[in-house]
Amino acid sequence: MRKHLFLSVMLGLCAFSGMTVYPTPAMATVTQSPTIKVRGQIVDEQGEPMPGATVRVKGGQGGTITDLDGNFQLEVPGNAILLISYVGFKEREVAVRNRAIIDTIQLQADDQMLEQVVVVGYGTQKKSDLTGSVAVVDAEALKQTSNSNISTMLEGKVSGVQVTSDGQPGADPTVRIRGVGSFGSTSPLYVIDGVPMGTSIRDFSSNDIETIQVLKDASAAAIYGSRAANGVIIITTKRGQKDQPLKVDYNGYFGMDYIPKGVYDVMDADQYSQYIGQACANSNTPLPSGYKLNSETGKYHFQDDTNTNWFDEVFKTGIRQNHNVNLSGGGAHNTYNIALDYFNQKGTLEGAGPNYERYTARVNNSMDTKFIKFQTSLVYSHSDQDNMGLSNASEYVQGLYGDVTNILRGTLLMQPTIKAYDSSTWVLDNLVGIANNFNYDAYGYGVYYDTIHGDISASNPLLVNNLLQRNTRVDRFVGTGSADVDIFNMFGFNSKNHKLNYKINLSYSKTFCKDFTWIPAWVQSNRVYLSKSNERLTKGSRIYSDALIENVLTYDGTIGKHHINVVAGQSYEEENTDLLTGWGINFTEPYFLQLQNAANTYSESYEYKHAILSYIGRINYNYDDRYLLSATVRRDGSSRLTRSIRWGTFPSVSVGWRFDKESFFPFNPDVVNMFKVRASYGELGNENIGEYMYQAVMSRNNMTYNFNGNVVTGSAVSTFVDNNLAWEKKKTYNVGIDLALFRNRLEFTAEWYKNTSEDLLYAVPVPEQAGVSNTTVTMNAASMNNSGFEFSATYRNRDHDFKYEVSANLSTLRNRVTSLGFGTDSYISGSYITKVGQEIGQFYGWVYEGIARTQEDLDNHATQEGAQIGDCLYKDVNNDGKVDSEDQVVLGSGMPKINFGLNARFEYKRFDLSIATFGALNYHVSDDIYNSLNSCYGWGNKEVGMLEANRFSEDGSTYLSNVPRTYVTNSASLGWNDLFSSRKIQNAAYWKIANVELGYNFPDKWFGKYVSDVRFYVSAQNLHTFTGYHGYNVDYAGGTFTPGYNFCSYPTARTFMCGVHFTF
Incomplete structure (x- = not known):
């Protein structure tokens, strides 16, 4: 049924797009003449073949790309002019002149490769003109990455970006850019094709991605204002090319998870x-x-031969598959791209879940008239997720x-x-x-x-x-459209040096979620596992809608050596959330799982609305490609804040200097192609703070009043709030240097940054005499900062049959909480402490000093009430002669101080090999399962090493084991061995081989003229992790206040896949 629905929606999207998906007749400028079949070869300056170069007819329809030997074949008019292009090389025109065979065509490297256009907020910039911190993910690396989730494509690719997740199918990764910037949400804003899409993009297909840019500082991200406090990830999806006949690409893989x-x-x-x-x-x-x-x-022995290996019983081999079909092309005035994607992952646990299935369809269209360019994008996604019981x-x-x-x-x-x-x-x-x-x-x-x-x-x-079933189904619809008007051209003012454009962006999305949980009774014979009174069915509906309209005016002009780009605009976005949940208890058999069949039913519903109105402005100035200036301001008004402080203004400024453009530049320009220094300062806000938090809650529960002897029910304020709740604010400082060496083969970037977050929302205790139910009130009370260095380098060599590209990145992070408000010095929660002047969420407990081997060890140590030989000894930190709660100290940090990535891609003739790795240093993890398996208390199974416990000398006076004595019941005399201490945290430094992929590109002649670009590949993901850590998911992030705490996260599987790509 879902497959039929998917196909029906896909056909509807094509019809609704309002634009033909076939090329329009070309308006060729060449005189019609008999067509001929022309052949040739494209090579670089060293005579090496250039596979993947684009060959098309100037001013007409038709085109192709070269094969792995640089050869092409194309049917064209005899008097046509061919346009040959390749990324990083200068475009070249070649006249056919009725030749069937053209001599070898050589392309020259473009020393202006730094003129690569980068997508930034509400526009584009040349890479060489960037003055903010913007990272561009290598497009070629994206093509050789088989990931179901877009966010995981960033793992180890960008300095300062940490991506962590457990291995549960359908799980959304945690992405943090330059550390933790808030006590609340730390997820970045995703922008797809110019439209903000929130903080989760799980429902979109990674196969649709063309480019990814990461905006890390305020000067780059301030154009998005209060939504950009945690950084911005800009994604551009694939679109068709003009004058290109229909091209059909298929990419699919099948894999097994262990x-x-x-x-x-x-x-x-x-x-x-x-x-x-x-x-x-x-x-x-x-x-x-x-x-x-x-x-x-x-x-000791058990009464029978039962010996259950629970791991083997519960875990199984998982299966994943992905199939993607992409149709693209275009005529002289339009382009189209249609993508169909199917992904399915069966989890590695026996039972109902976890499993994840997703269908995605996308239609991207564009059409040009003389003055206006239209673009539309329609997306439908359906996902079905079975969760663990x-x-x-x-x-x-x-x-x-x-x-x-x-x-x-x-x-x-x-x-x-x-x-x-x-x-x-x-x-x-x-x-x-x-x-x-x-x-x-x-x-x-x-x-x-x-x-x-x-x-x-x-x-x-x-x-x-x-037995237990939990399922979530999501249907998501997204429609976007834009019209870009060339105003000067429309009024007859044609100038290459001056452009004035007005663009309107429209977007509407709606997401329907259905949640289902079934907990049935389980009674067998005289064994009652789950009684009828606890039997429970829960059904929920969540509907999210989002509407956006933007008006943007852009001027771009050049006068002599001065170039200026000005953007001014307005944006309005409105979000609506409608939640409904119902549950029933105690059902009659046979089961009909509808709420009306329950003995008792309950329900609740909520509705939220949120709107934000914004005005934006930006000026980019460039003098002689040497001196660069960018200034941005955005003013946001949010419904999440009270009227008196609803508006916030967020400015930024950045400057850059192209030292290599100076006449006194001391280095050889053929060696040092670019030397740029840049600096920036900016301010951002954060309005992702929840709905109606500044409004007090009225309650009717147990609220009664006596009027003239009559008791009546009334309402009263039950919770205390801060009516002056304001924006969280963030100030960013950034200094960087960009180098390009050896004809742009080596690119290097180094940056220093400092981000200061102020007026952070924090739960401040409420005095008991206030007479309200809440014990804390959320206020703008806290502040903290993050600072560090980032380095990235890429070296490319494409001169011979053996081509390669190696990239590395490294970032450091220093986090400090500078205030918790109202004189509060620290916040302690269990085994974590957040302390002013130190990192957020550090491990907190006792310092383990070893085991009491003899009575003498106990006598010579600070008093530990009830401790015996074989028990753990802890440090008397405050030197008061006894060990108690006052001796707890900071034990370590769960926040990595250093993150790094090392990636490589090699090509030799028809073979290609890519390797992706990443890691982290200088942090600790507390693994709940490892600690439980090595706990000295309880009846549960343990690690084999615990067998060493309880070994005494023959006279019992000396404890011989390196493992503390164990017990199954708790008492004051036995509790010392299970305190949270330095014994329960692990050095989690690691280096993960995340992905290895080997591919072979078959000759086109093997498959005839209708099939080309056939590539077969095999890959291994999560191949190996070098670490001393004992546990799964060493890179699991934990919570904001509990970094490094791994509570049974679903293990990331080791995956082996094989796949194929080909083009019709």
Whole structure:
């Protein structure tokens, strides 16, 4: 059904576009003459063939590209003129003169390659004229990247950009540009074909991408004002070319996903039996009946031969595939591009999820008249995501063990002595009357106790992931259009040196989301896993709409050595959000999963509106290609703020100096092709702060009043708010140097930056005497800054059969919180602390000093109440003679100080090889699963190394193990070994081989005249990570206040793929 809907919508898009998708008849300027078939070869200055060069007829229709040997063949009029072009080389005209074979055509390298046009906000600039911090992602690298998500294409490609994600199908990566700039959202703004698309672009196909630019400082991003505080990523999608016949490209791949084994070395049944026997003995806890002590061998064993490898039971091989068809072309006055894309990824867990499927269709059209250029883009995307049964501990379902509801955690902590199946059913082995044995341990965690196994550490992950269903379906429609009017030309003022254009941009998008969650009862025989009273169906609907209109006036003029570009405009955007959720409890069997069939139903709904009105202005000035100046201002008015402070003004200025253009430039211009110094300052705002936060909430709950003896229900303010809530503000400073050497073969950029964020929203405590329900109020109270250096370099060599390109980038980051407001010095949450003068969200706990081997160790150490031989010892930081909560200190940072990327692409004749790597240094990670598997407390499975625990000398006076003693129950005398300390964080420095792709380009003659550019490739993703870290996803970012905390993130798979590309 969905496939039929997809095709129907695609046909509708083509019809609705209002523009023909076929080339219009060419208005050729050449005199018609008999056509001939002409052949030739394109080479560079060294005589090397140039594959991929474009050959087309000047002023007419028709064109082709050269094959891998630089050869082309084209049917043209005998008196035609050919235009030959190639990126980085000067365009050349060649007259045919009725020749069937043209001598070798040589192209000359364009020393003005720096004149490459870069897309910036509301316009374009020559790369050599940029004065702000703008990174351009290599277009060739994008073509050889097989990623389903656009954001992941940036991994390791751009200095100062950190991309992290877990491996769950359909997951949205976390993208941070130059660190954390806010306590709230840190995602950048995405702009696609000039239209802001918010902070998530998961629904779009990466195959549609033509170019990507990243705006990192305020001088580059200020044109987007309050939406650009976290940086801007500008994406341009593919469009057809004029005078090009219909071209059909297919690109597809098939891959298999594997979760690497052995990351955690967990115990088997025999090892676990030994461990649990020793732990019970240490705790003076009776041994569960399923475990026996062999008096002859002194070893423990389980009552039967159950030895479940839960990892093998739960994980499977995942499958992914992607198919993309692209039709493009154009006539003399129009172009078209139609793209159809299908992506499917079956996850690596047995059960209902996670899986992700997406259909995408895009139609891009353009049409020129004498004075006006029209462009339209229509996009439809449908995605279907099956989520894991449960993914985190906050999704607690009564009747399931709430401490380890995460599937991954449950898989690794489940005892190997419990069977996964019993009579083809997922069970927890022999748990009689399990519902009656649900209790809470000393920490308040829910546990099941079974006389055979002891406390059960998890609900059966196979049962949970098959029983519980969670699904999200998303349909997204985006339509954009623009009309660009050449005003001077329209009124007969034709000048190459002066242009005045008016452009109107229109955009409308609507997204429909449907959420479905089903938690059925699970009762089998006398085992109650989930009772009818907890059975739950939840259905939700989320509708988001966004409308945008922009009016932009652009003047571009040159007078002598002076060049000026002026942009002035207005923008209005309106967003609407409509949320509806209903849920029902206790259904009658057979199940008909509609809410009206529940015994009890509930519902709630919300509606939000948001609008922003903006005025923009920018001036770019260039004198003699030497002195560069750019000034921008944007004024935004946002409905998210109260009327008195609704408007914010955000200016920026940047300057540049082309030192290489000076007469006194001391270096050889053939060696140093560009030497540019630039600096910028700018201010940005952040209005991504939530809706109606400045408005107090009225409540009718338990609000009663006595009027003349009559009790009536009324309303009262239940929460306290700050009515003067204002913009978060960001000031950026940037200094950079750009070099191009050896005829632009080597490009190098170095930058220093400092970003200061002020008036950050922060939850300030509310005094109890205020008499309101909220304990905190959000205010503009905090500030912090990020600073660092960025370096990037690219070297290209395309002179011979062996061609290569190597690029590297490195960035540093220093984060400091400078204020938490109202005299607050620190904010502590569990094992994290945010402290003024230090980084946000550092690890906080005790300093581990080793194990007490003897009584003498305990006597000579600061007092640890109840500690015994074999327990952990911690540093007495404040030297008061005892270890307590006052001795907790900062243990380390989860925020990488250095990020780097190293990428390479090689070509030898018909073979090509690309390698993408990235990494990070100087930070730590706390991995929840690793810490649980090495915890000294609890009944769950452990790593094999924990078997070393509990070894004493024969007289018991000396502890011999390097692992603290273990126990299964908690008490004051046993709790020292599980405190959060430096023992529970790991050095997470890593270098990841993210992608290796090997391709072969077949000769066109093998496939006839209708098929060309056939390329077959194989690739490996997430091939290997060099690190000392024990756990999955070493690059997982964590939260804003909890960086480096990896709570059971879905493992990123190792993927092996094969694919093919060809053109009709």
